Amino acid sequence: MTTFLNLTLNGLATGAVYAALALSLVIIYQATRLVNFAQPALALVAVYIAYTVSQMTGSYWIGFVAGLLSGLVAGALVERVVIRPIAKSSELNAIIVTLGLLLIVQGGVGMIWGNRQHGFPYAFDYVGRFSPADVFAVASVAVTALLLFGLYQFTPLGLRMRAAAFRPEAARLSGVKVGLMLTAGWAIASLIGALAGMLAGPPFISPNAFDGVFVYGITAAVIGGLDNPFGAVLGGVLIGLGMSYVSGYAGPELATLAALAIVVLVLSVRPDGILSRPAARKV
Amino acid sequence: MILEVQNLNASYGAVRALKDVSLGVAEKGFCAVLGANGAGKTTLLRTLTGLHRAAGGRVLLEGEDLTRLPAERVVTRGLAHVPEGGGVITELTVEENLRLGGLWRRRRDRVALDEVLDLFPPLAQRISKSASTLSGGERQMLAIGRALMSRPKVLLLDEPSLGLAPLVTRQIFDLLRELRSSTGLTVVLVEQNANGALAVTDSGFVLNQGSVVASGPSAELLSDDRTRHAYLGF
Numbered sequence: 001m002t003t004f005l006n007l008t009l010n011g012l013a014t015g016a017v018y019a020a021l022a023l024s025l026v027i028i029y030q031a032t033r034l035v036n037f038a039q040p041a042l043a044l045v046a047v048y049i050a051y052t053v054s055q056m057t058g059s060y061w062i063g064f065v066a067g068l069l070s071g072l073v074a075g076a077l078v079e080r081v082v083i084r085p086i087a088k089s090s091e092l093n094a095i096i097v098t099l100g101l102l103l104i105v106q107g108g109v110g111m112i113w114g115n116r117q118h119g120f121p122y123a124f125d126y127v128g129r130f131s132p133a134d135v136f137a138v139a140s141v142a143v144t145a146l147l148l149f150g151l152y153q154f155t156p157l158g159l160r161m162r163a164a165a166f167r168p169e170a171a172r173l174s175g176v177k178v179g180l181m182l183t184a185g186w187a188i189a190s191l192i193g194a195l196a197g198m199l200a201g202p203p204f205i206s207p208n209a210f211d212g213v214f215v216y217g218i219t220a221a222v223i224g225g226l227d228n229p230f231g232a233v234l235g236g237v238l239i240g241l242g243m244s245y246v247s248g249y250a251g252p253e254l255a256t257l258a259a260l261a262i263v264v265l266v267l268s269v270r271p272d273g274i275l276s277r278p279a280a281r282k283v
Numbered sequence: 284m285i286l287e288v289q290n291l292n293a294s295y296g297a298v299r300a301l302k303d304v305s306l307g308v309a310e311k312g313f314c315a316v317l318g319a320n321g322a323g324k325t326t327l328l329r330t331l332t333g334l335h336r337a338a339g340g341r342v343l344l345e346g347e348d349l350t351r352l353p354a355e356r357v358v359t360r361g362l363a364h365v366p367e368g369g370g371v372i373t374e375l376t377v378e379e380n381l382r383l384g385g386l387w388r389r390r391r392d393r394v395a396l397d398e399v400l401d402l403f404p405p406l407a408q409r410i411s412k413s414a415s416t417l418s419g420g421e422r423q424m425l426a427i428g429r430a431l432m433s434r435p436k437v438l439l440l441d442e443p444s445l446g447l448a449p450l451v452t453r454q455i456f457d458l459l460r461e462l463r464s465s466t467g468l469t470v471v472l473v474e475q476n477a478n479g480a481l482a483v484t485d486s487g488f489v490l491n492q493g494s495v496v497a498s499g500p501s502a503e504l505l506s507d508d509r510t511r512h513a514y515l516g517f
């Protein structure tokens with residue numbers, strides 16, 4: 001029973017990170033029908049800036065905030081400078097460009113900060129069962145998800161963003177600046193991606209630090225339903241728990257297989273993901 | 284003339300969809316724009332509100348040049364556009380759709396919402412329901428209501444009768460006429476259903492292959508057999 005409890009708590013903590021990454025992907029997919037493969041690159045930049053600021057100021061939290069803010073700015077910049085000029089041509093072009101951006105940024109980070117590992121601290125003590133660091137991971141992602149829900153559901157900005165995502169033309173006719181809403185979406189998504197990076201980074205960061213986590217983040221987004229934020233959170237938790245149970249009961253070498261098995265299982269029952277709304281996509 | 288269109292041109296690639304279209308709509312007027320499929324009616328509206336880029340000519344609203352403004356700015360100048368099919372966002376609730384229409388105003392306009400709900404009682408009953416649960420006629424009401432939330436000076440409607448039963452169409456047309464007399468709103472109605480549109484409007488323009496081929500008071504257009512047979516198909 002304790003094993004089960006341990007594995008569950010452990011799965012929740014890692015699942016929270018996957019959920020945050022999945023959220024960042026879903027926000028952008030909802031708005032632009034684009035899977036942003038550059039998301040880990042944006043998180044990478046945020047985490048390295050957090051690392052540098054922490055080193056300079058000696059405070060983890062100043063670095064943490066700097067990291068989140070740089071994620072926000074990086075997301076907005078990428079949308080404006082890189083994605084917007086090519087978004088009109090075809091969805092596939094944009095996807096390839098995000099892939100290219102991922103490679104460029106990873107290379108760039110290696111050139112600036114070096115390819116060796118840097119120590120990156122946990123926010124809190126990480127020793128023991130459901131350590132303070134784990135609690136922080138779960139709590140911060142839960143709060144982020146709630147704030148995001150509130151933003152979408154109860155604020156004028158959220159209403160504009162949803163309108164722009166669902167029916168850009170109707171939104172424009174209602175006076176919504178659709179382009180600005182896309183930038184806002186990318187900024188918010190990258191902020192959440194940066195949070196995921198800050199949680200997934202410790203104890204070491206390197207230019208390829210997020211490759212693995214990103215794979216599970218994307219997996220979580222897909223099984224949850226790419227266009228549903230709730231699905232992203234659910235998918236993240238599901239993948240986290242599933243991998244934790246399998247590695248605990250059957251051996252850690254099977255954890256990756258577990259993720260794959262979950263994908264196959266979920267998608268064979270619900271091909272669009274657990275919480276997707278396929279009808280809404282036909283418009 | 285509250286709305287004036289001067290030598291408006293628009294094209295899709297090499298195809299010229301509007302050729303030197305000029306027309307004027309009087310203040311508090313109820314004006315029909317008629318013509319067959321592909322005559323350029325929808326393109327005209329889309330060019331007026333900046334959804335399609337004008338290749339030449341000018342659009343003036345109360346003398347202000349709107350020609351180069353993007354669509355999201357045109358609505359803030361008082362020219363509202365209900366697109367073909369209404370453009371109701373079915374993923375949002377009825378209330379969210381309505382609120383969206385007035386969102387560009389800095390101050391929240393509670394009165395506008397109440398007025399619109401008074402105008403369309405069926406919407407008031409389903410205010411918190413998803414817009415996807417509405418019938419075709421109710422969706423058209425919602426689309427018009429959303430446009431009214433911006434308190435426009437001129438309301439452009441693209442085929443509100445599309446897909447509606449004749450009786451419902453009639454209701455919508457009557458409602459537009461009432462709206463015009465009660466609020467002084469100017470209404471431009473694009474229609475393929477020329478007979479129905481000419482019965483409620485006071486003036487009309489007939490488009491054919493991107494050009495204005497006839498215009499005048501609605502009653503005259505109705506009684507002009509040549510125009511009717513050649514362009515309006517009845």
